Amino acid sequence: MILSVRDLQVSYGAIPGIRKIDFDVAEGEIVAVIGANGAGKSTTMKAITGLLPFQGKIAYKGADLAPMRAEQNLANGLALVPEGRGILTRMTVEENLRMGAYLRRDTAQVETEIAATYERFAILGERRSGIAGYLSGGEQQILAIARALLARPKLLLLDEPSLGLAPLMTEQIFAFISEFREQGLTVLLAEQKSKHSLAVADRAVLFSMGEVVASGAARELAEGSLIRDTMMAL
Amino acid sequence: MGVSIFIQQVLNGLTLGAVYTLIALAFSLVMGILGILNLAISEIFMIGAFVGFSLITAGVPVWIALIGAMIAAALVSIVIARIGYEPLRNANHITPMLSTLGFSMILQNLATNTWGSDPMQLTLEGWLETRFSFGLVSLSVVQIVVFVVTVGLCVLTALLIQRTDIGRALRAVAENREISRILGVRPRRMILVAFALSGLLAGAAGVLVGLHYSVITPYIGVEIGLKAIAVMIVGGATNIWGALLAGPLIGILEVLTVAYGGAAMRDFVVYGFMIVILLVRPQGLLGGSSKTSGGRV
Ligand SMILES: Nc1ncnc2c1ncn2[C@@H]1O[C@H](COP(=O)(O)OP(=O)(O)OP(=O)(O)O)[C@@H](O)[C@H]1O
Ligand SMILES: [Mg+2]
Numbered sequence: 001m002i003l004s005v006r007d008l009q010v011s012y013g014a015i016p017g018i019r020k021i022d023f024d025v026a027e028g029e030i031v032a033v034i035g036a037n038g039a040g041k042s043t044t045m046k047a048i049t050g051l052l053p054f055q056g057k058i059a060y061k062g063a064d065l066a067p068m069r070a071e072q073n074l075a076n077g078l079a080l081v082p083e084g085r086g087i088l089t090r091m092t093v094e095e096n097l098r099m100g101a102y103l104r105r106d107t108a109q110v111e112t113e114i115a116a117t118y119e120r121f122a123i124l125g126e127r128r129s130g131i132a133g134y135l136s137g138g139e140q141q142i143l144a145i146a147r148a149l150l151a152r153p154k155l156l157l158l159d160e161p162s163l164g165l166a167p168l169m170t171e172q173i174f175a176f177i178s179e180f181r182e183q184g185l186t187v188l189l190a191e192q193k194s195k196h197s198l199a200v201a202d203r204a205v206l207f208s209m210g211e212v213v214a215s216g217a218a219r220e221l222a223e224g225s226l227i228r229d230t231m232m233a234l
Numbered sequence: 235m236g237v238s239i240f241i242q243q244v245l246n247g248l249t250l251g252a253v254y255t256l257i258a259l260a261f262s263l264v265m266g267i268l269g270i271l272n273l274a275i276s277e278i279f280m281i282g283a284f285v286g287f288s289l290i291t292a293g294v295p296v297w298i299a300l301i302g303a304m305i306a307a308a309l310v311s312i313v314i315a316r317i318g319y320e321p322l323r324n325a326n327h328i329t330p331m332l333s334t335l336g337f338s339m340i341l342q343n344l345a346t347n348t349w350g351s352d353p354m355q356l357t358l359e360g361w362l363e364t365r366f367s368f369g370l371v372s373l374s375v376v377q378i379v380v381f382v383v384t385v386g387l388c389v390l391t392a393l394l395i396q397r398t399d400i401g402r403a404l405r406a407v408a409e410n411r412e413i414s415r416i417l418g419v420r421p422r423r424m425i426l427v428a429f430a431l432s433g434l435l436a437g438a439a440g441v442l443v444g445l446h447y448s449v450i451t452p453y454i455g456v457e458i459g460l461k462a463i464a465v466m467i468v469g470g471a472t473n474i475w476g477a478l479l480a481g482p483l484i485g486i487l488e489v490l491t492v493a494y495g496g497a498a499m500r501d502f503v504v505y506g507f508m509i510v511i512l513l514v515r516p517q518g519l520l521g522g523s524s525k526t527s528g529g530r531v
Pocket of ligand 2 (some may be wrong): 041043083159160212
């Protein structure tokens with residue numbers, strides 16, 4: 001297991017963010033975390049990446065994450081693409097990409113990878129000197145993902161990458177996500193909409209009100225009615 | 235004759251404005267990241283002037299004294315960040331500002347106890363006194379030094395902020411602290427960097443003002459610090475590069491007012507100008523929408 005989460009609890013003051021979350025991610029897998037508004041997806045991802053203090057146990061490559069700061073987790077290969085993209089809107093596209101490699105010291109290699117990023121995501125190449133805040137929502141999402149990849153993550157956490165995107169753009173983002181698997185990247189993908197995520201994921205975990213209510217192979221969850229029932233019940 | 239005097243005054247105004255620009259940049263660096271006015275900067279500037287004067291009086295060459303004063307001012311600034319700001323960072327914005335105001339009182343007290351409240355006079359090394367004359371207009375070596383050092387420091391600051399990892403990290407923290415953490419930046423460390431840079435600039439400004447007037451008191455921080463805040467506001471508090479335009483502008487305005495309207499009119503005109511700018515262009519000369527301004531830092 002590259003990541004294992006046990007009995008995870010996070011509270012925002014008196015408000016319980018998540019009550020009890022358990023799941024595992026194996027190396028090379030894409031695991032989807034499905035849940036409605038307020039189910040605890042973002043909170044879980046922030047706890048894993050070191051942005052929020054937590055109770056319970058999170059182990060990454062066997063090491064306890066409790067004492068780790070966000071930048072140590074990033075240096076160890078845990079990169080988050082946050083909900084709402086988290087673009088630095090006043091900086092240029094290129095500066096955003098450079099910030100993705102902020103902790104890296106292999107500058108020559110970073111330059112090569114930035115050039116490769118412009119090849120792979122043509123829109124970023126065209127707009128490299130443009131202010132990132134002026135990109136469309138979908139373009140910003142691509143920038144956010146490309147930026148996270150420049151940190152050379154081993155486990156990429158994507159928090160609702162399809163939020164607010166048109167169907168065509170959503171297709172494109174999910175196409176990128178399935179490419180990541182071929183590159184050997186492990187992905188934890190949070191989504192409200194289960195259709196696309198279950199199609200690209202190997203396994204899925206269903207969150208509801210801060211707890212895990214179901215988990216299993218993505219295909220089985222996609223065929224059953226459990227997800228629909230859970231979402232409807234809310 | 236009239237034209238020469240005018241040119242002379244503009245040159246004098248540019249020198250004064252250069253110093254305002256440096257202090258305004260010092261204010262902006264902290265303002266941009268934390269959204270608070272570090273009121274102690276005026277007094278850090280004053281401490282820089284005294285440290286520089288003391289070193290020069292002790293026979294240290296001007297350049298070394300300048301660097302020494304910058305470092306001393308940066309250290310004071312870091313101490314203020316640690317003791318006066320960090321413990322209060324989650325409090326309402328007004329609280330850390332009051333704390334920096336407290337520090338400014340302490341620094342002034344420290345200065346009067348160490349150096350006395352009488353003006354401290356500096357006898358400049360001979361070469362600094364040299365004046366170059368062009369017809370009726372003349373320029374002293376001190377003025378040239380003030381100008382060159384200011385421009386040099388502004389260029390270095392601009393390069394640091396626009397072109398380096400540290401500069402991008404500072405801007406990232408200024409825009410969104412949580413996102414900066416996601417990217418591996420340590421915001422608290424960047425806050426110390428901002429305070430240190432701000433101290434370096436204020437300290438340099440202190441030495442330059444001291445050289446320019448060749449006399450200082452523990453109270454110079456109050457007056458010149460307020461002018462620098464006016465420069466920051468006129469230039470646009472959301473865009474630190476506004477100070478590069480507003481500093482010389484206000485310096486020239488001030489000097490011309492004194493020359494043609496009398497010294498009594500000076501503050502009336504300078505702060506009147508600031509209020510007019512606030513009324514007609516509240517975002518300042520270069521402050522635009524947050525997107526186009528390129529950020530406060
Ligand atoms: N900063 C916060 N302060 C207080 N409560 C919070 C905060 N952030 C989240 N919560 C609460 O924690 C719970 C889980 O929220 P979280 O954002 O993790 O859900 P989510 O599954 O990501 O939802 P969404 O799909 O809407 O993004 C919710 O009840 C929410 O109200
Ligand atoms: Mg969320």
